[in-house]
Amino acid sequence: LDTILPRRDDNGVRPTIGQRVRLSQGDIAQARKLYKCPACGETLQDTTGNFSAPGFPNGYPSYSHCVWRISVTPGEKIVLNFTSMDLFKSRLCWYDYVEVRDGYWRKAPLLGRFCGDKVPEPLVSTDSRLWVEFRSSSNILGKGFFAVYEATCGGDINKDAGQIQSPNYPDDYRPSKECVWRITVSEGFH
Numbered sequence: 146l147d148t149i150l151p152r153r154d155d156n157g158v159r160p161t162i163g164q165r166v167r168l169s170q171g172d173i174a175q176a177r178k179l180y181k182c183p184a185c186g187e188t189l190q191d192t193t194g195n196f197s198a199p200g201f202p203n204g205y206p207s208y209s210h211c212v213w214r215i216s217v218t219p220g221e222k223i224v225l226n227f228t229s230m231d232l233f234k235s236r237l238c239w240y241d242y243v244e245v246r247d248g249y250w251r252k253a254p255l256l257g258r259f260c261g262d263k264v265p266e267p268l269v270s271t272d273s274r275l276w277v278e279f280r281s282s283s284n285i286l287g288k289g290f291f292a293v294y295e296a297t298c299g300g301d302i303n304k305d306a307g308q309i310q311s312p313n314y315p316d317d318y319r320p321s322k323e324c325v326w327r328i329t330v331s332e333g334f335h
Contacts (some may be wrong), residue, residue: 185211186279192217192296192319198243198279198289202229205265205289209281214249216274217296223270225277225294227259231287234261240283243290246276262287269297270315298324305330 146210151160160169168176173188185199198205215223225245233241236261246253247270256275258267268275276294298312307325311318 161167176253182212185209185305186213186277189213189215190217192221193294195291195293196277197291198232198281201289201291202231203288205208205279205281205285207284207286209279211279212251212281213277214274215277215294216249218312220310220314221273221296221298222300223273223275223294224297225268225270225275227264227290227292229288229291230259231262231289232260233281233283233285233287235283241281241287242279244278246278247271249274249276251276251278259290276333298322299326302326302328304328318326 153159168190169236172265176182187196190198194215199209199211200206215225225320227243230243232238232243235241238258240260242258242260244258245268247255247256253276256270257265259265264284273296275294279290302309309328311324312322
């Protein structure tokens with residue numbers, strides 16, 4: 146043998162090693178421990194998925210802190226839809242809130258900070274990553290929130306110059322993916 150192989154699962158299938166396709170659950174658990182990440186939340190890498198506040202819909206605990214990092218194929222964008230929202234409402238969403246950032250860390254550009262019971266409009270990333278953080282610091286609790294996300298490609302481009310590329314370029318694109326770009330240039334542009 147030229148390498149160590151993972152043990153076969155109950156169905157006799159040998160799992161792939163994390164770094165070959167994506168991070169394994171073991172990789173993620175070790176990185177969380179090493180960097181003292183919040184115990185709540187996770188790294189989401191599927192093309193579609195969902196997540197919710199802890200305890201949803203029965204109510205979230207006081208002083209919760211959760212972080213979800215969504216990462217899809219380079220060249221794709223993420224559409225994030227909150228389908229339910231019930232967080233303690235305060236001025237400027239100071240106490241309990243869910244915050245969405247356009248990137249992979251807490252100082253990425255803010256797309257929105259939400260609380261109360263109004264479901265926000267869908268949010269779209271400019272790149273292939275989103276940071277979603279939930280904090281609860283009050284004793285007045287709500288049901289929480291539920292969100293779904295989907296990776297998309299293509300879209301409307303209003304520029305006189307630029308470039309487009311297929312998802313995952315220069316590597317192979319994923320199967321069964323359809324991307325449509327509608328490009329609009331200035332009138333009279335050649």
